[in-house]
Amino acid sequence: MSRETLEWLNKNTLIGFTEKRGTAWHYRRSLQGTEPNHYSGAIPVEDVKRRLFGWEAVSSPVYVESPLTGGLERAPDRRAYLRSDNGYILGYFGEGYEPHPYDEWLIDKIASLLDAEVSIGSAGLLREGAVAWVSVEVPETITTPEGVEFRPNLFGATSFDGSLTTTFKRAVTNIVCDNTMGAGLAESGQEIKIKHSRNSKLRLAEAREALNLIYQTADRFSAEVKHLCETTVTDRQWDAFLDAHTPMPEDKGQSRTLAEKKRDTLARLWNHDARVAPWHGTAYGVVQAVNTYTHHEQTVRNAQRAERNMLRAITGDIHKVDHATLATLATVLDDTGLMATA
Structure with missing residues (x-):
């Protein structure tokens, strides 16, 4: 794996609760001279906002070259979203697209779902920042009588490239192999999806009831194990x-x-x-x-x-x-x- 890839992962993925879960895979190790991306406890919300979400997705009109005049013509009903810090084009959308800023939707709304301060276990950016996730975990690792160690979490993700709707769902991190598993192994896990459209809103009360929140995940997963x-x-x-x-x-x-x-x-x-x-x-x-x-x-x-x-x-x-x-x-x-x- 290239040094560039290691540098990207170090800067754009943050791993928390390492005293409880151990360090993550080798590709998430920090490099010499860089700010570590591992935290012994919860990842501070301020660090997620500073290190990952410290930029905005800026809307811009789209222009195309005219085959007739050679000049630039504005594409109707199309807009591009670019990173404010480096100008990277995240995606192209129609006028009806409703952006979901990462700090608002992956931190503030998750905190609203839980009615509490969030304890972030992992967070990161993918595809040059076009996709983002935040995972909120309970402080303690759970061990079943069968010897299975796991950490239940509430997982939120969204994108600025059109690859996925904003999603909140229950999941489990399996400690022995650092794998992600569904909260319900034998069936589809509970999740909430919100489209990037002006008429789609997150209804907090309905979302809380549907997700049953993070603490009930432990009982369900333990029973299935x-x-x-x-x-x-x-x-x-x-x-x-x-x-x-x-x-x-x-x-x-x-x-x-x-x-x-x-x-x-x-x-x-x-x-x-x-x-x-x-x-x-x-x-x-x-x-x-x-x-x-x-x-x-x-x-x-x-x-x-x-x-x-x-x-x-x-x-x-x-x-x-x-x-x-x-x-x-x-x-x-x-x-x-x-x-x-x-």
Whole structure:
């Protein structure tokens, strides 16, 4: 990974509560001579505003070159949004676009949702600042009787490039592997989406009720972990899951080679990796194997792993991975007729 990428991540991602969760992945380490991006406790709101959100998205008209005159003509009903500090063009939109400034929507509105001061666990910018997120966490890490350590959080994200609507949702950070997981592993997580349009508003009372807020996430996730840890997955069922999750092509070639590599990696995680093996033989171990593979082992194309993982957390794609894993496993356990609980 290039020094430029490390410098960008150091300046544009902030990681809090390291005394509780440990340091984040190597690509988030601070570089010599730069301001550290790790905090032992909560990240001060002032630091997020200063280090990440200390600029504005400025609206500007759009001009195009006329093929007839060679001069510039203003594009009707189109505006660009640029960073006030460096002039970077974040995105182009119609006149009906309603901007959601990061400090207002990802700090002030989250504080309103919680009716309290926010304790920020992580925050950052992606795509040159066109995408931003803030994660609010409880101070203490929770450990279930099954040995699963996690941190529930309320996650907010928005963009200035049109890639996503403003989103607030419940999520979980799995400490053992620094992975993001859905608050509800087996089903779609609760979330609120607000479009960037003048008629779309965040109704705080409705949002609080729908999200159930951060503190109820712990009970829900703990209950699901307990159920999954009590669901036995035998070696034969694991093999059947691999066949369903990553089928082996009959013909030799690149597809077969890639499938073999993926299956071998998943088997290594399942049997030997410290992030997965403690729950070997259970449905939770299967979820851990696939989730850890997706975060840490899967080939990344046209992006850095750090950016890819965070974008998946923001868009909810990583939660879809967990849901799909459990759906496949449920089919396998039903088909084998060996579904059992410890």
